[in-house]
Amino acid sequence: SSSGLENQIFQYIDLHQNEFIQTLKEWVAVESDSIQPERRQNVTQMVELTADRLRAMGATVELVKLCSHKPDVQSLLLPPLILAELGKDPQKPTVCFYGHVDVQPAKKEDGWKTDPYNLTEIDGNLYGRGATDNKGPVLAWINAVESFRALKLDTPVNHKFIIEGMEEAGSLGLEEIIKENQRFFSDVDYIVISDNLWLSNRKPALTYGTRGNICFSVEVQCGERDLHSGSFGGIIHEPMTDLIALLDSLVDTSGRILIPGVYDDVASLTEEEKKLYEAIEFDLEEYKNNTGVKKFLYDTKEEILSHLWRYPSLSIHGIEGAFHEPGIKTAIPAKVIGKFSIRQVPHMDISIVKRQVIKYLEDVFSKRNSPNKLKVSVPISAMPWVADINDPLYTAARTAIKTVFGQDPEMIRDGATIPIAQMLQNITRKSVMMLPIGAADDGEHSQKEKISRYNYIQGTKLFATLFLEIAKLHGQLQEASNTTTAN
Ligand SMILES: NCCCC(=O)N[C@@H](Cc1c[nH]cn1)C(=O)O
Ligand SMILES: [Zn+2]
Numbered sequence: 001s002s003s004g005l006e007n008q009i010f011q012y013i014d015l016h017q018n019e020f021i022q023t024l025k026e027w028v029a030v031e032s033d034s035i036q037p038e039r040r041q042n043v044t045q046m047v048e049l050t051a052d053r054l055r056a057m058g059a060t061v062e063l064v065k066l067c068s069h070k071p072d073v074q075s076l077l078l079p080p081l082i083l084a085e086l087g088k089d090p091q092k093p094t095v096c097f098y099g100h101v102d103v104q105p106a107k108k109e110d111g112w113k114t115d116p117y118n119l120t121e122i123d124g125n126l127y128g129r130g131a132t133d134n135k136g137p138v139l140a141w142i143n144a145v146e147s148f149r150a151l152k153l154d155t156p157v158n159h160k161f162i163i164e165g166m167e168e169a170g171s172l173g174l175e176e177i178i179k180e181n182q183r184f185f186s187d188v189d190y191i192v193i194s195d196n197l198w199l200s201n202r203k204p205a206l207t208y209g210t211r212g213n214i215c216f217s218v219e220v221q222c223g224e225r226d227l228h229s230g231s232f233g234g235i236i237h238e239p240m241t242d243l244i245a246l247l248d249s250l251v252d253t254s255g256r257i258l259i260p261g262v263y264d265d266v267a268s269l270t271e272e273e274k275k276l277y278e279a280i281e282f283d284l285e286e287y288k289n290n291t292g293v294k295k296f297l298y299d300t301k302e303e304i305l306s307h308l309w310r311y312p313s314l315s316i317h318g319i320e321g322a323f324h325e326p327g328i329k330t331a332i333p334a335k336v337i338g339k340f341s342i343r344q345v346p347h348m349d350i351s352i353v354k355r356q357v358i359k360y361l362e363d364v365f366s367k368r369n370s371p372n373k374l375k376v377s378v379p380i381s382a383m384p385w386v387a388d389i390n391d392p393l394y395t396a397a398r399t400a401i402k403t404v405f406g407q408d409p410e411m412i413r414d415g416a417t418i419p420i421a422q423m424l425q426n427i428t429r430k431s432v433m434m435l436p437i438g439a440a441d442d443g444e445h446s447q448k449e450k451i452s453r454y455n456y457i458q459g460t461k462l463f464a465t466l467f468l469e470i471a472k473l474h475g476q477l478q479e480a481s482n483t484t485t486a487n
């Protein structure tokens with residue numbers, strides 16, 4: 001149950017909810033799509049808007065220029081990264097929040113019922129691109145910090161912020177910046193990321209792991225230009241046919257990856273882990289309804305969760321150079337590039353998997369006796385992340401969730417990849433936690449992305465309560481360590 005102080009803050013948040021929604025509406029209106037290079041100016045504008053919001057709250061903001069060492073034609077136009085801080089009391093713990101203010105592309109004609117850049121409330125849901133991924137959660141955190149200030153309450157923790165504008169494009173340049181700014185993290189005690197969803201539409205969750213990802217490009221080229229299939233079809237080895245055979249050799253109908261050795265380093269399932277999965281309330285029908293898919297590869301909760309969270313998977317994403325528009329075009333493309341990725345898990349090693357995949361594709365290709373040129377590359381990769389759920393940060397979050405939502409959270413992992421989670425854990429050696437506020441049916445990246453008014457506002461309360469819980473816990477931890485030192 002909540003304390004008098006919490007009730008005062010909750011009341012403030014409830015009273016100001018329409019203002020919080022109005023700010024979210026202003027943020028959603030900025031088309032900060034980081035995928036399409038022509039929208040990069042909007043991403044920079046969004047980063048500046050965020051910086052202004054933080055400054056208005058009294059934070060010191062540094063805009064760090066991103067300079068990617070990876071090949072990106074648009075690298076000169078990369079938006080800056082925000083490193084900000086508010087409060088420097090050495091008696092208080094310092095919590096660093098990570099979020100991103102760029103979004104996935106969205107067009108009304110993709111099938112949106114509402115204008116994706118005009119936050120629209122329907123039946124308690126706030127529809128719009130970025131509403132849940134990730135503008136809503138970033139603002140919820142800011143609203144929570146702001147609520148203490150507005151009520152003239154002493155802030156329980158010092159705050160640091162790392163906010164980026166290139167997450168949806170693979171967090172270009174981020175790792176270099178974090179390494180170059182290690183001093184910024186030197187006094188950080190806890191790191192919180194809120195960039196994923198609950199497992200259910202109604203039950204809150206706390207996330208302690210994500211899969212990594214290795215993205216592959218497979219290029220097959222026969223000549224310099226496309227050819228007429230009437231004039232050349234039947235007398236040449238077509239690149240597209242080679243590529244389809246290569247892509248088809250990667251995974252079988254049961255979802256098993258066919259690359260030899262790929263499963264060798266996958267951690268074995270422990271009894272403790274099995275118990276964690278068994279304890280989770282998981283509504284398979286609700287999950288299917290959220291996705292619109294009628295049948296999954298697996299039927300039980302344990303199989304589904306373990307194959308999403310702790311086993312690797314391989315997905316084929318697309319083919320560059322192939323004709324994909326409506327109508328018929330009778331050409332033979334000269335060069336095609338297949339894109340697929342492997343979500344990898346502990347203890348798979350990125351460089352070993354890369355070697356295994358390249359060798360396998362070269363073997364399959366050589367059996368085809370094709371004179372075409374094959375090139376395999378890895379444009380981006382990210383490590384998986386797993387945290388210790390017994391860490392005090394998780395204890396604080398569980399208590400805060402119980403206070404705000406009246407129930408214990410599901411302890412979950414996420415099948416997707418948040419590259420910064422492992423990066424921050426490795427570089428700073430501090431506790432990292434993912435604390436989602438969006439529900440499973442929020443439709444990240446889809447044509448009906450939303451966050452509910454309830455989740456946005458309760459999420460704001462959750463973050464405010466977390467600050468208080470971390471402060472309490474930190475006090476206890478400090479006391480305990482002082483006693484130990486005195487002894
Ligand atoms: N629920 C949070 C999802 C975040 C996300 O979608 N991350 C991307 C990052 C990525 C991985 N490989 C290339 N980009 C994802 O696809 O997991
Ligand atoms: Zn996101």
Ligand SMILES: [Zn+2]
Nearest residue numbers: 133168444445
């Ligand atoms: Zn996203």
